[in-house]
Amino acid sequence: MHDFLRTFFDLDEILAVLPTLLTEGLRNTLLIAGLAIALGVVAGVLLAMLLLSRRRLVRLPARLYVDVFRGLPAIVTVSLVGLGLPAAGIRPFGREPLGYAVLAIALVSAAYSAEIFRAGIQSVPRGQLHAARSLGMPYLTAMRVVVVPQGVRNVLPALAGQFIIDIKESALVYLLGLGLGQRELYFIAEERQAATYNSSALVAAGACYLLLTIPLTYAVNRLDRRMREGRRAPVSVASPAKVAA
Structure with missing residues (x-):
């Protein structure tokens, strides 16, 4: 039992690595995940619009993208983008691995x-689109102003759940060898563990990660409950006077 506690819950090790985790690691984890989420949301909306197109030639590239990046393990995507692109001479971010890290997570998130x-937009009744078109709105304007906002509202819990996954998958960018000042939570802990052969840094x-994901998880569950309760039709209760009448 003593060896177990010393390996995973060594207080000296935790206190030694915690300041770096909370300053450098937490900051960069939030930076990578936040930028990836923002890019993923923008690209996801555009891809959803393409997936809903009636033209096969428009849908096909979007469907191919979605199937490929949903089918690949995220660690493969991170390796291909962060290691493969620079090796092939494609260096949009120069030699800074942070940009490739954000891009890799964003591609998966998108x-x-x-x-x-797509599911959210399809859940909006078609009559909403027809009503907007009948008012003279072009198709793209009707989708942007009327349909997409309602569709996004319908899938907010699922979207927030995807944000939690993006935060956890940001740990995979350690493969890219982030430099000092760019390291995220897992990279810092893994370096400490490799140097000391003690896993307390990984526990820290x-x-x-739990401080980030658990509150978000409860927020998602609460949002989901509120939205489901909001969709319930109000129950009309007759007053005693009406019943007596």
Whole structure:
């Protein structure tokens, strides 16, 4: 039992690595995940619109993208983007791995977000689109102003759940060898564990991830309950006077 506690819950190790985790690691994890989420949402909406097109030539590239990036393990995508592109001479971010890290997570996030947005848009009654078109709105304007906002509202819980996944998948960018000042939570903890052969740093990093994901999980569950309760039709209760009448 003593060896177990010393390996996973060594207080000295946790206190030694915690300041770096909370300053550098947490900051960069939120930066990578936040930028990836923003890019993923924008690309996901555009892909969802393409997936809903009636033209096969428009739908096909979007469907191919979504199927490929949903089918590949995220670690493969991170490796292909962060290691493969620079090796092939494609360096949109120069030699800075942080940009490739954000791009890799965003590509995966966009594929999943596209399916979420597609489902949300399709859940909006077609009459909404027809009513907007009857008022003279062009198709794209009607989708942007009327249909898409309602569709996004319908899938907010699922979308928030995808954000939690993006935060956890940001740990995979350690493969890219982030430099000092760019390291995220897992990278810092893994370096410490490799140097000390003690897993307490990984436990500390795990606690930091839980501080991010558990509140978000409860917020998603609460949002889901509120939205489901809001969709329930109000029950009309007759007053005693009316019943007596």
